[in-house]
Amino acid sequence: AQSVTQPDIHITVSEGASLELRCNYSYGATPYLFWYVQSPGQGLQLLLKYFSGDTLVQGIKGFEAEFKRSQSSFNLRKPSVHWSDAAEYFCAVGAPMDSSYKLIFGSGTRLLVRP
Amino acid sequence: DGGITQSPKYLFRKEGQNVTLSCEQNLNHDAMYWYRQDPGQGLRLIYYSQIVNDFQKGDIAEGYSVSREKKESFPLTVTSAQKNPTAFYLCASSVQGTGELFFGEGSRLTVL
Numbered sequence: 001a002q003s004v005t006q007p008d009i010h011i012t013v014s015e016g017a018s019l020e021l022r023c024n025y026s027y028g029a030t031p032y033l034f035w036y037v038q039s040p041g042q043g044l045q046l047l048l049k050y051f052s053g054d055t056l057v058q059g060i061k062g063f064e065a066e067f068k069r070s071q072s073s074f075n076l077r078k079p080s081v082h083w084s085d086a087a088e089y090f091c092a093v094g095a096p097m098d099s100s101y102k103l104i105f106g107s108g109t110r111l112l113v114r115p
Numbered sequence: 116d117g118g119i120t121q122s123p124k125y126l127f128r129k130e131g132q133n134v135t136l137s138c139e140q141n142l143n144h145d146a147m148y149w150y151r152q153d154p155g156q157g158l159r160l161i162y163y164s165q166i167v168n169d170f171q172k173g174d175i176a177e178g179y180s181v182s183r184e185k186k187e188s189f190p191l192t193v194t195s196a197q198k199n200p201t202a203f204y205l206c207a208s209s210v211q212g213t214g215e216l217f218f219g220e221g222s223r224l225t226v227l
Contacts, residue, residue, distance in 0.1 A: 009155070032214045043119075043205055043218035044158075090157060094214030101214030102173070105157040 002027045002095045006106035013081050014114045021076040021109050023091030032094030032101060033074040035065055038108075039087050047089075050074065061085070086113045117142045119219035121206050126224045128193075128200070136191045136222045138206035145211045147189035151175060152203040152221075161204075164189055165211065193224060201226045 003026045013019055025031055032051055036044040048059025055067040065076045074091060088108045094101040119140045128134045140147065146165045150158040160173030164183040178197025183189055189208075193200045203223050207216040 004157075034215070036218075041221070041223070043121075043220045044207075044216075045218070046215060049215060101209075102160060102163070103158075103214060103216055105159075107155055107157040 002093055002104050004091050004093050004104055004106035006089075006091055006109050008109045009107075010110045010112065012112040012114060015083050016080050019076075019078045019081045019085070019111070021089050021091075021111070023074045023076065023106060024072050025074065025091070025093045026072065027093050027095070030069075033065075033067060034092040034094065034103065035059065035063070035074070035076050036090045036092065036105075037061075037087050038090065044090065047076070081111075081113055083113045083115065086111055119206055119208055119217060121204075121219035121222050124220065124222060126222060128224060128226050130226055131195045133192055133194050134224065136193070136204055136206075136224070138189045138191065138219060139187055140189075140206075140208045140217075140219075141187060142208055142217060143186070144208035144217070145186070146209045147183070148207045148209070148216065149173075149179070149181065149189070149191045150205045150207065152205060158205065161191065200224055 005024045034049045035047040038044045047063050048057050050057050050067045058064050088110045090108045091106045092103040122137045148163045149161040152158050159175050162181045164170035180192045205221045206219045209216050
């Protein structure tokens with residue numbers, strides 16, 4: 001069965017420091033992979049997605065992620081974190097469902113940013 | 116601006132009452148979804164619809180019902196059969212076949 005693991009429940013970084021959020025997936029074929037961000041009490045916003053091709057994908061707000069098939073990982077990175085990046089981050093894998101896809105989400109990583 | 120509108124943002128319900136959460140989209144998307152979010156559990160799929168007048172159960176459909184009479188609308192009813200309805204509910208839509216979801220801002224339901 002498809003699944004997504006985000007091993008870090010919380011991460012705290014200082015403003016200006018680099019960030020890496022981990023995501024591991026379990027899926028039998030080439031996956032569709034996503035990272036979403038959620039501010040408190042809000043919906044989710046798509047940061048970036050990987051469907052095929054270049055394994056390093058660029059997203060909004062200066063985020064990037066790298067697909068590593070050998071490690072079944074899709075880690076999210078940002079070279080310099082801003083205080084406004086404090087939020088919860090969800091990794092998701094797209095699993096085929098009828099003629100569409102169902103997203104299976106990880107349990108999320110909450111990012112705290114120290115001034 | 117195109118987007119997804121959920122209402123109400125906050126809702127309180129007494130035990131034994133049914134409540135309906137509204138979801139409207141003007142993105143012209145065929146597929147619509149309802150997810151439930153609980154702390155520390157990520158998002159779980161309740162129901163989805165890929166076309167008008169058709170919908171399927173997701174992973175946690177028990178105690179919920181939906182309808183899809185119009186392309187733009189996908190309301191969710193939380194029935195009294197749902198044993199633990201207090202949660203944050205998120206509606207989403209997508210272009211058919213992409214898997215990329217666009218989310219509304221959510222509705223928080225609290226059972227008193």
